[in-house]
Amino acid sequence: MTTETPRWYRSSYSGNGGQCVEVATNLATAHGTVPVRDSKNAGGPTLTIAATAFAAFLAGVRAGDLGTA
Secondary structure (H helix, E strand, O other): OOOOOOOOEOOOOOOOOOOOEEEOHHHHHHHOEEEEEEOOOOOOOEEEEEHHHHHHHHHHHHHOOOOOO
C-alpha cells in the first residue's frame, strides 16, 4: 500500500497578506478527507475535514450563502 502525500495549494485569489490557508484536495477521493493548514505555519497542526463537508462549504461560498465579516 502506498501513502499519498498531500499536495498543498492556496487560492490564486490569496494575496501576500499572510492570512491564507492551504488545502490538499488530492486526498479527497482516496481518503474522503481534505486537510487544511495555515500557510504561515506549514509545519504546524492540520485540520482534517470530511470531503463532503468541504464540498458543502465550497458550494456555500460560491452561492454567496456565508455572508460577510
